[in-house]
Amino acid sequence: AGIRAKVEHPFRILKRQFGYTKTRYRGLMKNTAQITTLFALGNLWMARRALRKA
Structure with a gap:
């Protein structure tokens, strides 16, 4: 279940943040x-916190 959750996360971002349904x-x-x-x-959305610190 943990692996599936990691794989499903990028698809959730595409659907919710960018409206790709x-x-x-x-x-x-x-x-x-x-x-x-x-x-x-x-990928940029998921790494936004790390990119702000740099």
Whole structure:
């Protein structure tokens, strides 16, 4: 359960912070680019406290 919780956290951030609840069918390249960008933003969101201290 602990591993699953760690994996589910980035998806929760995408849904709650960035509003990505429904997939829009735009083409594989555009969907891949959007989800990659959102995960990169999600990583920055999770590391925001550490980035402020630096």
